Amino acid sequence: MATTPFSGLQTAMSRSCIPSSQRSSVMAISGKSMVGSWNKLASVCHVSSVQPFQRVFTSSTIKFERIVTKAMSDSSQKSLVSGLPIDLKGKRAFIAGVADDNGYGWAIAKSLAAAGAQILVGTWVPALNIFESSLRRGKFDESRVLPDGSLMEITKVYPLDAVFDNPEDVPEDIKTNKRYAGSSKWTVQVYMQSVKEDFGTIDILVHSLANGPEVTKPLLETSRNGYLAALSASSYSYVSLLKHFLPIMNPGGSSISLTYIASEKIIPGYGGGMSSAKAALESDTRVLAFEAGRKRKIRVNTISAGPLRSRAAKAIGFIDMMIDYSIANAPLQKELSADEVGNSAAFLASPLASAITGTVLYVDNGLNAMGVGVDSPVFKDLDIPKDQH
Numbered sequence: 001m002a003t004t005p006f007s008g009l010q011t012a013m014s015r016s017c018i019p020s021s022q023r024s025s026v027m028a029i030s031g032k033s034m035v036g037s038w039n040k041l042a043s044v045c046h047v048s049s050v051q052p053f054q055r056v057f058t059s060s061t062i063k064f065e066r067i068v069t070k071a072m073s074d075s076s077q078k079s080l081v082s083g084l085p086i087d088l089k090g091k092r093a094f095i096a097g098v099a100d101d102n103g104y105g106w107a108i109a110k111s112l113a114a115a116g117a118q119i120l121v122g123t124w125v126p127a128l129n130i131f132e133s134s135l136r137r138g139k140f141d142e143s144r145v146l147p148d149g150s151l152m153e154i155t156k157v158y159p160l161d162a163v164f165d166n167p168e169d170v171p172e173d174i175k176t177n178k179r180y181a182g183s184s185k186w187t188v189q190v191y192m193q194s195v196k197e198d199f200g201t202i203d204i205l206v207h208s209l210a211n212g213p214e215v216t217k218p219l220l221e222t223s224r225n226g227y228l229a230a231l232s233a234s235s236y237s238y239v240s241l242l243k244h245f246l247p248i249m250n251p252g253g254s255s256i257s258l259t260y261i262a263s264e265k266i267i268p269g270y271g272g273g274m275s276s277a278k279a280a281l282e283s284d285t286r287v288l289a290f291e292a293g294r295k296r297k298i299r300v301n302t303i304s305a306g307p308l309r310s311r312a313a314k315a316i317g318f319i320d321m322m323i324d325y326s327i328a329n330a331p332l333q334k335e336l337s338a339d340e341v342g343n344s345a346a347f348l349a350s351p352l353a354s355a356i357t358g359t360v361l362y363v364d365n366g367l368n369a370m371g372v373g374v375d376s377p378v379f380k381d382l383d384i385p386k387d388q389h
């Protein structure tokens with residue numbers, strides 16, 4: 001598939017998809033409403049072409065209105081659509097770590113698909129059969145629905161186990177394990193080769209997986225094997241993934257992983273070396289951003305996500321407490337939705353984030369910024385801002 005370099009901000013030029021009488025009233029609304037209107041318009045209009053933005057977009061009302069006026073007076077019947085659309089049409093994404101529709105990997109796949117990217121996913125071998133059969137039987141159809149009403153298409157599902165790079169690394173007990181029977185080509189080097197043979201290149205690489213066999217144990221009780229297994233599955237797996245996929249990533253592409261605040265602040269209960277694994281992942285994000293940026297102009301970022309009731313998080317055992325804690329203490333008092341993380345990933349993968357690399361982006365309702373838990377009884381007499389809605 002042809003490589004399309006990121007084209008920067010884009011304006012979509014659509015043929016007259018709404019009557020001109022209505023168009024003028026749509027165009028006359030404020031810049032803020034305009035963005036929402038574009039989303040609605042985009043779902044009903046056929047976008048016939050996209051062209052590079054010829055001028056710098058500014059939020060200044062005067063300049064914004066001038067653009068609208070110019071578009072409205074365009075005699076060629078083309079209307080300039082404003083806003084900053086995330087346009088990933090022509091891009092291909094590989095998302096490692098999707099095994100159901102509850103986790104961040106699924107939400108990221110959906111947002112990337114909604115922006116127009118082609119979706120390939122990597123699923124852990126022991127979860128592959130159930131994921132594929134659920135997909136086939138339509139179990140996920142409800143959560144495959146995209147904002148325009150279509151269903152997310154997953155072009156291909158690849159089996160993977162992120163802790164093995166080559167077939168010769170796989171120990172005998174795994175090779176003969178019945179959960180791995182019937183599946184092949186699932187070590188990192190080998191499934192990258194399959195992706196290369198099937199599609200040639202990718203543009204977006206997402207690592208949305210983690211595993212710490214002793215995650216429920218405090219660090220002081222964690223074994224050497226448990227600690228190293230957490231780092232292998234949750235940190236080195238990302239180094240390996242990027243190392244193997246980098247040669248088939250188109251320049252200008254983007255790579256994203258998922259991290260958690262336990263990397264930098266104490267979160268009791270997130271044990272087994274998982275906090276250390278996330279710290280390594282964040283440090284590696286910076287170094288990989290330098291190396292992948294210099295080598296192939298690839299951006300590398302990680303999203304520090306707030307708590308989500310995913311399958312992996314439920315296995316840790318205290319996810320509901322973390323959600324309640326966040327609602328009580330974060331600057332934004334709402335439950336985080338997986339889509340908010342998905343949309344942030346789509347932004348990071350898009351040309352809108354073309355200068356962002358080596359970053360930890362917090363998508364957690366702001367909880368990371370708090371220095372104290374304001375729901376503590378010691379603050380009962382403190383004047384804490386209340387919701388006035």
Ligand SMILES: NC(=O)c1ccc[n+]([C@@H]2O[C@H](COP(=O)([O-])OP(=O)(O)OC[C@H]3O[C@@H](n4cnc5c(N)ncnc54)[C@H](O)[C@@H]3O)[C@@H](O)[C@H]2O)c1
Nearest residue numbers: 099103104124161162208209210211258307308310312313
């Ligand atoms: N859920 C949360 O509260 C939360 C918060 C911050 C960060 N994260 C991170 O988000 C990412 C996705 O996790 P999630 O919470 O959405 O859960 P999830 O269960 O949807 O995703 C974890 C995935 O890892 C896969 N996996 C485990 N071991 C693997 C291996 N050896 N090889 C390949 N795949 C393997 C699982 O099959 C699963 O699909 C993880 O990195 C996690 O640490 C989660």
